[in-house]
Amino acid sequence: MPDWLIALFHLLVFPGFGFLFLCALAFQWIDRRVAARLQGRVGPPWFQPLADLIKLLAKEDILPVGADELACAVLPMVSLAAVLTAGLLIPVSGWKPNSFEGDLVVVLFLLSIPMLAYFLAGWLSISVYSVVGGNRSLLQYFAYEVPFLMALGGTAIVNGSWSIASIAARQSQTVWTMLMQPVGFLVAMIGLIGKLKRAPFDIPKAKSEISAGPLTEFSGRKLALWYLSRDMQTVVGVFLLVNLFLGGSGAMLLPALSFVAKALLLLLMLSVASVLYARLRIDQLVDVGWKVLAPLALLQLLVTVWMGVG
């Protein structure tokens, strides 16, 4: 096969758009179903995320007068594109077409773009709710991102590489980073919840306070793209943590199976956390981020360096 055909396959099918799209739908359904079961409900049928998406795509697309139409049309696409690019760089079940030294830093950078797009969307769609939500999302970004980065940097130091694939591969020779850095894993999981804006950190889109936050004024196709981008962020974030902390696909017989099992385990933890805990206020989150998570992540880094691992 010619090179460009293989590249196209990587972009559109695996591990690009098609694969991430299916994973996003599946993850959203599993998440909603698990949350429903934990609350004693039945939960939606398996095709629910797909039906929601198609319905939104077919709905009318309106914006309030005075909103920046061009920016509001481009921002969801920017967000989606950044997440998809990050997804291309993450090894899936040991299969790593685009791996290079330092791709962890690139992925972390790409994963912070949706946050900025989200804030701008709230700011430029001029509704009161969306502006408040945008401000909150930016404040939340400063609360979780630093501990999150330190925790993920810790895995790179302990495994002696800044390439996600090498970090994952190294763990099959030694031991899972999760066991070596339990505190770092905890901080990374909490940071991921903040990054994905899931309960209990769904402060920017708190339904009972500020309608739907930055997305209040979005409808139709744009809203569909925002939701797709959100679900793909969940997939990419979970896959990233599986690679960094749970040893990726590992050295077991069925790499794909163990990778999926680990990803589902992390997704289950996210769902349980979202059902168990009530939403924090934004000032409480900043307190937790800077007074608890950041010192813990720093401590983990210091212990790692002091022990001279890596």
Next chain:
Amino acid sequence: MWESVVRWARRKSPWVLHFNTGGCNGCDIEILDLLTPRYDVERLGILKEASPRHADILLCTGPVTRQSRDRLRRIYEQMPAPKWVMAIGSCGCSGGVFHGGYNVLGGIDQVLPVDIYVPGCPCRPEAIIAGIAQLLDMVE
């Protein structure tokens, strides 16, 4: 082909917005019952949305007062098409016991085109679910 897929998606994913136009709050509590484990309408794809821009069906409870008339119209206009309106409870259908009051216009249909009427004071949650199901059959 695409048309039928879209119709299927619309039937399977009706997101509702709830607005009280001046009722006694009885029907509102019955609407909230829909989200509880006993009725769990998420299994039918129904989600309660907080923003009119995200919603497909407007659930209105209570008689339309002069105060709420403009807000009701505004909220309806903010919803993207295709959209439907349900009048919940006796007051929403006709004005109920408030009919003829000096500050009351009457039922929801005095202001908006209503697709389904669900009577009752307050109406049962089962009746609301049946109403939504009938509405979705009409969408076909």
